[in-house]
Amino acid sequence: MKMTFGFVFAALLAAVPASAHHAFAVEFDAKNCSDITGVLTKVDYQNPHAYIYVDAKENGQTVAKTFQLSSTSNLKRGGATLPVMNASVGKEVLVRGCASRNGEDNRYAASFIKLADGTVQRLGQDVEGVFGTKVWR
Amino acid sequence: MKTYIGVALAAALLLPAAAHAQAGKPFVEARGSVKSVPLPPGGPTPRMSDGHPDLSGVWFAGPTGKANNWSVDPESPVKEDPIPWQPWAEAKRKAMTRVDLELTSVAVNCGPVGTPGMFSENAYAHLISTKPGQFIHLIERNNRWHVVHTDGRPHKPVEELEPLFYGDQTARWEGDTLVIDSISIDERSQIEDGWFHSDQLHVIERLRRPSKNYLEYQFTIEDPKVLVKPWTSAWRTFTLSANDEDLFESFCTNNENPGQLEKLNEIEKTRK
Numbered sequence: 001m002k003m004t005f006g007f008v009f010a011a012l013l014a015a016v017p018a019s020a021h022h023a024f025a026v027e028f029d030a031k032n033c034s035d036i037t038g039v040l041t042k043v044d045y046q047n048p049h050a051y052i053y054v055d056a057k058e059n060g061q062t063v064a065k066t067f068q069l070s071s072t073s074n075l076k077r078g079g080a081t082l083p084v085m086n087a088s089v090g091k092e093v094l095v096r097g098c099a100s101r102n103g104e105d106n107r108y109a110a111s112f113i114k115l116a117d118g119t120v121q122r123l124g125q126d127v128e129g130v131f132g133t134k135v136w137r
Numbered sequence: 138m139k140t141y142i143g144v145a146l147a148a149a150l151l152l153p154a155a156a157h158a159q160a161g162k163p164f165v166e167a168r169g170s171v172k173s174v175p176l177p178p179g180g181p182t183p184r185m186s187d188g189h190p191d192l193s194g195v196w197f198a199g200p201t202g203k204a205n206n207w208s209v210d211p212e213s214p215v216k217e218d219p220i221p222w223q224p225w226a227e228a229k230r231k232a233m234t235r236v237d238l239e240l241t242s243v244a245v246n247c248g249p250v251g252t253p254g255m256f257s258e259n260a261y262a263h264l265i266s267t268k269p270g271q272f273i274h275l276i277e278r279n280n281r282w283h284v285v286h287t288d289g290r291p292h293k294p295v296e297e298l299e300p301l302f303y304g305d306q307t308a309r310w311e312g313d314t315l316v317i318d319s320i321s322i323d324e325r326s327q328i329e330d331g332w333f334h335s336d337q338l339h340v341i342e343r344l345r346r347p348s349k350n351y352l353e354y355q356f357t358i359e360d361p362k363v364l365v366k367p368w369t370s371a372w373r374t375f376t377l378s379a380n381d382e383d384l385f386e387s388f389c390t391n392n393e394n395p396g397q398l399e400k401l402n403e404i405e406k407t408r409k
Contacts, residue, residue: 047388073277073385077204078169112167122169122207130165132209
């Protein structure tokens with residue numbers, strides 16, 4: 001029963017087209033992802049992709065990092081509303097990000113954030129499979 | 138499944154790999170991930186005053202009644218018949234690089250989706266409104282919409298046909314299934330990523346609502362200049378918004394990287 005259900009469900013889900021995934025592989029490197037800790041300085045929700053900015057410490061220096069998030073509609077439906085995100089501004093967060101492969105330093109695509117209150121919040125695609133999803137191309 | 142989610146709920150970050158995580162990767166429980174809980178049927182098919190099914194509602198692809206872009210379930214290919222390409226078309230399709238595919242993808246170039254792209258090239262929410270004689274379809278993507286008469290009227294006369302992204306559309310009810318028939322579709326649209334078509338494209342879409350919470354969609358492609366025979370998709374499942382959601386504003390503006398399209402084009406120019 002369980003297997004049958006799993007199979008049927010997977011088949012249904014596969015109806016979701018891949019078109020939501022933009023050119024991730026062209027822009028970001030899913031094999032070059034890391035946990036980045038720092039102070040969340042700004043949350044910028046714009047259409048269709050949102051951004052957050054984090055000041056991280058690297059070798060005693062403060063380095064400004066930019067993270068591209070998913071679409072604002074995915075974020076809002078997933079609980080990452082603007083007030084939720086803004087509540088961590090000025091506080092330490094941890095962001096899982098995959099580095100840009102376009103030669104732009106300190107630019108990443110984020111998959112999740114550990115907010116200041118400890119909540120782990122989804123922010124983007126599961127390119128690494130860390131949420132148990134398919135690993136995108 | 139409950140077990141590993143519970144374990145992962147430790148609110149820590151990277152926990153030891155669960156059996157369901159892929160390629161030895163760790164599993165992370167995060168708010169926003171959508172779990173595989175399908176909606177119940179929800180009751181009988183709602184009907185309009187003329188007795189036909191009322192397809193109205195906000196719909197998401199998949200069975201959960203939620204946006205499934207963040208589903209935590211492994212995606213496996215839906216069972217579809219192979220596309221019956223003509224040899225020249227198959228060769229053209231096989232020669233397309235990943236960059237070609239990215240450049241032609243409406244998700245990257247923000248172009249019009251067309252028919253059947255409103256369903257087949259759209260991962261965003263749908264708002265459908267039906268009343269006797271009319272089908273209204275909006276998607277949460279670039280304010281896209283089309284309206285179709287459902288009274289079975291004929292297509293426009295040939296001399297009036299012009300290429301349109303949605304095509305010249307008419308619809309009729311066959312029992313409880315709404316059948317939308319589209320011709321004269323602009324050749325710049327595509328059926329799905331990398332699936333080009335000719336000016337002879339004829340799309341037959343079928344929509345049915347077997348219960349309150351479920352909508353099913355299937356489409357047939359006839360394209361005698363590109364395919365050797367018609368092709369019909371599997372039935373695809375959509376579910377009614379579990380939280381009675383509205384559509385959000387969602388414009389494709391390429392803001393994720395202003396130079397992305399230029400870079401793709403540059404790669405392509407260098408290659409050729």
